[in-house]
Structures are given as C-alpha cells and as structure tokens.
Amino acid sequence: MNPCPVPLLFEDSRPGRRCLRVDGDDLDAARAGLPESELRREPVPLPESGELDLLRHFTRLSELNYAITTNFYPLGSCTMKYNPVVHEAIAADRRWTGVHPLQDGDETQGALAVMRGLERMLAELTGLPAVSLHPAAGAQGELTALMVLRAWLVENGDDARRTILVPDSAHGTNPASCTLAGFAVKTVRSDERGLTDLDHLRELLGPDTAGLMITNPNTLGLFEEDIRVICDLVHEAGGRVYMDGANFNAIVGVARPGDFGVDMMHLNLHKTFSTPHGGGGPGAGPICVTAELEPYLPVPRVVEREDGTLALSEDAPRSIGRLRAFHGNFGVLLRAYAYLVRLGARGVRRVAENAVLNANYLRVQVREKWRVPFDRTCMHEFVARPTREMREQGVHTVDVAKRLIERGYHPPTVYFPLVVPEAIMIEPTETESRETLDGFAAAMAEIADEALRGDEALHEAPRNTPVGRVDEARAVKRPILRWRPDAEG
Ligand SMILES: Cc1ncc(COP(=O)(O)O)c(C=O)c1O
Known part of the structure; x- marks a missing residue:
C-alpha cells in the first residue's frame, strides 16, 4: 500500500466544482487513527476560479501595493533605497541558487569566497577586524553581539556587570535586545543638542556597567559628536561599547567606528548595502x-x-555556538557583495555623501513651514513636527501622514523617535533625484498651508485609497484577517 495518500481530483455533487480527495486503500490509510467524529463529510470548499481571473486578481492586488519601484518612500530609520535590479539577476543565477549548505567545501569554494570577501570588506569599512555574517536581521545582530559580550565578561570573571546603558535616542530594538540577552537597561538622557548627555552618562557608569549601546548616527539623524569621549568613559569604567550601525549609510566610507573606539556593532545589509x-x-x-x-x-x-x-x-571552543541553521541568508550576502564590488571604495563613500546631501537638501526646504526641533546639519535623516499653529488647528502628525498617502507618497516614519512629540522622521536616501525631493518638499509645503487653514481634507485623508482612514488602535486589536469578496477594492 502506498504510505502517502495521493490526492485525486473528482467532481463533487455541485455541478462544475472539483475537489481534492484521496481514494481506496489510501483513504483507509489516511483515516487510520483519526476519530470518526473528526472526519469531513463534505469536500473542502476551496475557492474555484479560472486562470485568467486568478491572474487578474493577483495583478490587481500587486497594483494596490506601494513600493520603491512605484514612488518615493521616505521612511525614516528604514532606509527604503533602491536596490539595483542587476543584483537580483546575480542572486538568481543557478550557479548560486544550486549550492546546498551541506555540500562539500571543495565544491563550494566560490560561495565561501563571497562570504570571506564580504567579511573582509565589512571589516575594512568598520575598522573592526572580526565579522560574523550569521545574524538574519539587525535586531538579531544586536542579540548576538550582546551574547558575545556576556561570554567575554563571564570568562573575565566580570559576570556581575549586568547593566547596559542605552541613550533615550536609541532605536527601540536596543533596549529590547539587552533585556532578551539578560541585561538590565539604564536610560541615558539626551541633552539640548539631541546628543548623549555626558554628565548623565558619567553618573550612570559604575561597577555594574557591562557596556553602552548607542545608535550612531542616532534616531534624530545626528552624529554623536562626543563619541570618542563616550567610548573612553565606558572603557575606563570597564565596559564595552556597542554601536547600532543600522544607520551606517550616513558614514560608510567616511568614518570607521573601530577607529573612534567602538568594540562591536551590527550592520543592516538591507539598509546600507542595498539588499x-x-x-x-x-x-x-x-x-x-x-x-x-x-x-x-x-x-x-x-x-x-x-x-x-x-x-x-x-573549531572555536570559546564561541557562543551556533546561532541558526546553516550560514546566514546567503542570497542577501551575495547581493551586498555585488553592491560593494560594483561601487568600489569611491562609490561607497559617495553613498554616504549623497545620503547626507539629500537629507539636508530636504531638511532646509521642509523647515520653511514645519518645525525641525534639532535644526542643524543632519546625517541621513531628520525629524520634523507640526508647528504650534498647526496643532492649534487640531492637526496631528497622523493627519499629515494620511494626506501624504492621498498625494501618492509613502508617509515618513511617524511618532518615532519618542524624544520628539508628534515626530515625522524623514529619510530620503541617496538614490533619489533632486526632482523627486522637490516634489515631496512641495507636497509638504502645501500640506502645511492646509494645516494652517484648518482644512478638513487633512482629517478625512486618505480618500482615494482602497482603505480609507481606519481606527488604528482598533485595527491592531481586532484585525479582519478573513477574505471577503465584498471588501475587494
Ligand atoms: C537604527 C536601527 N537599529 C536597529 C534596527 C533593527 O533592524 P532589523 O529590522 O533588521 O531587525 C533598525 C531597523 O530599521 C534600525 O533602524
């Protein structure tokens, strides 16, 4: 008897409907052990449709999607820059996709050379000599590095150091990763410049300090000018400095964290290296x-x-061990490798220069009508917010975000970072043209005028999308996850 029941197509009692079922001996085998009361009496009513209808359905859905390939996506902190199409072709080449992680090393020298080459390039760019490509995301990199720190502390008899200091301008994953790794978190205040308050840092450093976890450039888009002093203070207190390097696209090829005293960092390949x-x-x-x-x-x-x-x-007896199955997301590593090889040293530096130029070009236009709380040269992103006059008209950041959707723009990141109330965090990225930036700046200026007039459109937006303004708190708590034909746009 076939141990694996083979599904067969058959006509059920309803005309024109065909369903899957198993038959004969196979059916008996499939049923064995299942209680009679749990067996289906009727075939499963899966939706039926012709190929063309299905194709139209998915094409229509894909057109409802908003993507970097359709329009501007200034999502601060998320770096939605353009990923060159040629990298997709490289990653899809069967000579790469055909490699299996359990294949003998002699047959996978090319893949190993890509991994080794990428490690060497990242070491050179960061000034930190040892690299692990395993973590599957920025946050997993944070956790991995904290586990490394913990192993180092334990081996040095310093296990009592259980506190990580985290500035209040850090990315939200930073304190979360500390907690996950078993560390306590103490928050360091930002000063009036939007940078880590050195006096408060000095106050918090102590014999329990395992390290400092600092996002640099921080979530206000500002470079921590005192980073050398900060690193020295933490080292003198016996701790180590972790830099969240997710915003590395602002300084890549220009400055090396290892040179200014950082001990560990992660990189988001999907933010800086175009994957x-x-x-x-x-x-x-x-x-x-x-x-x-x-x-x-x-x-x-x-x-x-x-x-x-x-x-x-x-063969690494002091290693924290295996982090995950196999060796990282190889297809992603390959794209980053291709990106770096294509750009070369000068090209990489231009990434940072253009990211910073674009952000500042937009900042000086946006500040004409919006409040920019820390208004000085920024790095790859900046934070704006509605003015007092706009708020007096009852306009909030959420209204601005929705109105931007109506005008064809993906909204910036909103209500983050928490240190700026009603924050609008804008990151244009280096891959956008001046025309695109001007178009977005003009849209922001017009929305500012509407806000000052108290225009109702702001509260009603978006009115031209398949789903209008939703009650977001309710949508999160009671999401509708079932397909309803009548809900289709
Ligand atoms: C500054 C910063 N740190 C950490 C992360 C977390 O990275 P991931 O989403 O890959 O886990 C992000 C994500 O965008 C980030 O912007």
Whole structure:
C-alpha cells in the first residue's frame, strides 16, 4: 500500500466544482487513527476560479501595493533605497541558487569566497577586524553581539556587570535586545543638542556597567559628536561599547567606528548595502567586533586552510555556538557583495555623501513651514513636527501622514523617535533625484498651508485609497484577517 495518500481530483455533487480527495486503500490509510467524529463529510470548499481571473486578481492586488519601484518612500530609520535590479539577476543565477549548505567545501569554494570577501570588506569599512555574517536581521545582530559580550565578561570573571546603558535616542530594538540577552537597561538622557548627555552618562557608569549601546548616527539623524569621549568613559569604567550601525549609510566610507573606539556593532545589509528589506526576513545583520571579542563569535566561521582554500570551521571552543541553521541568508550576502564590488571604495563613500546631501537638501526646504526641533546639519535623516499653529488647528502628525498617502507618497516614519512629540522622521536616501525631493518638499509645503487653514481634507485623508482612514488602535486589536469578496477594492 502506498504510505502517502495521493490526492485525486473528482467532481463533487455541485455541478462544475472539483475537489481534492484521496481514494481506496489510501483513504483507509489516511483515516487510520483519526476519530470518526473528526472526519469531513463534505469536500473542502476551496475557492474555484479560472486562470485568467486568478491572474487578474493577483495583478490587481500587486497594483494596490506601494513600493520603491512605484514612488518615493521616505521612511525614516528604514532606509527604503533602491536596490539595483542587476543584483537580483546575480542572486538568481543557478550557479548560486544550486549550492546546498551541506555540500562539500571543495565544491563550494566560490560561495565561501563571497562570504570571506564580504567579511573582509565589512571589516575594512568598520575598522573592526572580526565579522560574523550569521545574524538574519539587525535586531538579531544586536542579540548576538550582546551574547558575545556576556561570554567575554563571564570568562573575565566580570559576570556581575549586568547593566547596559542605552541613550533615550536609541532605536527601540536596543533596549529590547539587552533585556532578551539578560541585561538590565539604564536610560541615558539626551541633552539640548539631541546628543548623549555626558554628565548623565558619567553618573550612570559604575561597577555594574557591562557596556553602552548607542545608535550612531542616532534616531534624530545626528552624529554623536562626543563619541570618542563616550567610548573612553565606558572603557575606563570597564565596559564595552556597542554601536547600532543600522544607520551606517550616513558614514560608510567616511568614518570607521573601530577607529573612534567602538568594540562591536551590527550592520543592516538591507539598509546600507542595498539588499531587499526584510519585513522580518530574509535580511542580514552581520556583526563586526574587535580582536578581543573574536573568539566568542558564532560558528561556523569561514577559515583559510594551509593550501589557501577556504572551509567552514566549528573549531572555536570559546564561541557562543551556533546561532541558526546553516550560514546566514546567503542570497542577501551575495547581493551586498555585488553592491560593494560594483561601487568600489569611491562609490561607497559617495553613498554616504549623497545620503547626507539629500537629507539636508530636504531638511532646509521642509523647515520653511514645519518645525525641525534639532535644526542643524543632519546625517541621513531628520525629524520634523507640526508647528504650534498647526496643532492649534487640531492637526496631528497622523493627519499629515494620511494626506501624504492621498498625494501618492509613502508617509515618513511617524511618532518615532519618542524624544520628539508628534515626530515625522524623514529619510530620503541617496538614490533619489533632486526632482523627486522637490516634489515631496512641495507636497509638504502645501500640506502645511492646509494645516494652517484648518482644512478638513487633512482629517478625512486618505480618500482615494482602497482603505480609507481606519481606527488604528482598533485595527491592531481586532484585525479582519478573513477574505471577503465584498471588501475587494
Ligand atoms: C537604527 C536601527 N537599529 C536597529 C534596527 C533593527 O533592524 P532589523 O529590522 O533588521 O531587525 C533598525 C531597523 O530599521 C534600525 O533602524
């Protein structure tokens, strides 16, 4: 008897409907052990449709989607820049997709060389010599590095150091990762410049300090000008400095965190190195650490054998162990490798220069009508908010976001960072043209005028989208997840 029941198509009693079922012996085998009361009496009523209707349905759905390939996407902190199409072709090449992670190392020298090459380039760009490509996202990189730090502390008899200091301008994943890794979090205040308050930092440092976790440039889009002093203070107190390097696109090729005292950092390949954005995955959040912390990195690691060939090695007795199955999201690593090889040293530097130029070009236009709380040269992004006069008209950031949707723009990140009430966090990225930036600035200026007039349109937007203004709190608590034909746009 076939141990695996084979589904067969059959006509059910309703004319024109065909369903899946198993038959004969296979049916008996499939039923064995299942209580009679649980067996279906009727075939499953799956939706039926012709190929053309199905194609139209999915094409229509894809057109409802908003993407960087259709319009501007200034989502602060998320770096929605253009990913060159050629990288997709490279990653889709069967010579890469056909490689299996359990294949013998002698047959996968090319893939190992890509991993090794990417590690070397990231080490060079960050000034931190040891790299692990394993983490699948920025937040997983944070957790991995904190586990590395913990292993280092334990080995040095410093296990009592259980506190990580986190500035209030840090990305939200930073304190979350600390908690997940078993550390307590103490928040360091920002000062009037929007930067880490050095006096408060000094106050909080102590014998329990394991380290500092600092997002730099921070979530206000500002570079921590005192970063060297900050690193020295943490080192003097016996801790180590973790830099959230998700915003590395602002400084890549210009400054190296290892040179200004950082001990560990992660990079979001999907933000800086132009790989697809994860939406939770697949992404890649490699970590880069000092030589002192290298022995604790996850395994396996790519090593060079005496004959010059490459291999994956698990021979690292002090390693925190395996982080995940296999060796990271290889297709994502490959795209980042291709990006770096194509750009070269000068091209990489231009990424940062243009990211900063574009952000500042937009900032000086937006500040004409909006409030920019920390209004000075920013890095890759900046934070604006409605003015007092607009708020007096009852206009909130959510209204601005919705009105932008109506005008064809993806809204910026809103209500984050928390240190700015009603925040509108704008990141244009380096891949946008001047015309696009001017168009967005004009839209923001017109929305500002509407806000000052108290225009009702602001509260009603978006009126031209399949789904209008929703009660967001209710939508989160009571989402409608079932398909309803009548709800189709
Ligand atoms: C500054 C910063 N840190 C950390 C993260 C977390 O990265 P991921 O979403 O890949 O987990 C992000 C995400 O955009 C970020 O902007």
